[in-house]
Amino acid sequence: MVSLRRGQISRTAVGIDVTVMSSQGPARQLAPTWELVRGHKTGALSDNEYAHAYGALLSMVSNETWKWLFDQGNEEGAASLLCYCRDGNFCHTHLVALYAEHIQPDWFVCATQPPASVLDTEWAQGLVKTCN
């Protein structure tokens, strides 16, 4: 079991960059699109609209990529999803953790409590389980 946390990208942060700006390798599959990022930043997309659209991208992520993410767990059974957003803000890293636990509950547990802005989306409320 891998505990999925989230963190802010910094010089010292250890984890998996899942941003459209700088993710690499299999992690790119977990990045949103620039269109989504810009849409959310400008307010053209609400949190809920962003979550639905990004959730649709997550539903296309291959099983190999989820397995790859599982394999990124450290010896303590944890992996951190990194983005430029500050902790506590609406961020797609929370959506990844919620979704991963939803589709592979034997592999993943969401280990960073998402903010209300994430949990209050219809998208998140539509998932069977919420973060522990």
Ligand SMILES: [Zn+2]
């Ligand atoms: Zn973010």
